Amino acid sequence: KEKHKILHQLLQNSTSPVDL
């Protein structure tokens, strides 16, 4: 899951500038 953290976030609508 850690390897694809941003993809997971995009899929779960939890992307923010801080996350990225």
Next chain:
Amino acid sequence: PEAADLRALSRHLYEAYLKYFPLTKAKARAILSGKTADNAPFVIHDMKSLLEGEQFINCKQIPTPEHQQQMSALTVAHGGLSGAHQGLECNILDAVELRFFHSCQSRSAEAVREVTEFAKSIPGFIELDLNDQVTLLKYGVIEVLIIMMAPLMNKDGTLIAYGQIFMTREFLKSLRKPFCQMLEPKFEFSVKFNTLELDDSDMALFLAVVILSGDRPGLLNVKPIEQLQETVLHALELQLKLNHPDSLQLFAKLLQKMTDLRQIVTDHVHLIQLLKKSEMEMCLHPLLQEIIKDLY
């Protein structure tokens, strides 16, 4: 009733496509053929016009407020790259390719977000195992982005920056290696792909078929993916029969493109890996790194 369900699926995917992808094929072809009421795109054909056009490439003008909000999220993260780059005393003409490459990365990261939203709109997609959703996107997204470049391209160049700029193929070929090798295979693919004359509603279904590929490495539960793809394939076949009644074997020709795409993506990933080694000052966007790492 079955055909009615397939038509409803086609309409649904077309609506999602229009919602998430700001530059449609219809709009891109209007710009390329000079039929838009707006101004003609700014043409980049040499280093001088590239430097002049850079303010456009930075994608400051965004089509919708929703895109603007999401885009700033992606560019904030990427801003550090240009900042770090400014401190380097590079030859300006050497640096310009890297700056352009960074801009392409920012736009690609935003495009990955658009494709993700589109994937989530495919009925049944978000019910799949979350790890499989990630795998489908990881392997499918570059193929989707290459398909979506086709409407923006003709044999002479490509629209970029949401259709505000036209960059000539000759200029791209004149860049130093390996930058000059990056888009040429996409032009070759696009010119052939465009002869199929798909419209945006056909494209929506084809993109969904590509995303729902059950043979991606590492999938945990292939069966539900194949079932979803089969339904979308039926919808695509029906759509093409109705929308292109005179185009023989269009469905088969389109499916063959999926084989070509895999090779283009493999070559593309190798070029990026080459760039990472040769261009010490080049950084990859974290989202694109995630996708490319251990891909092929």
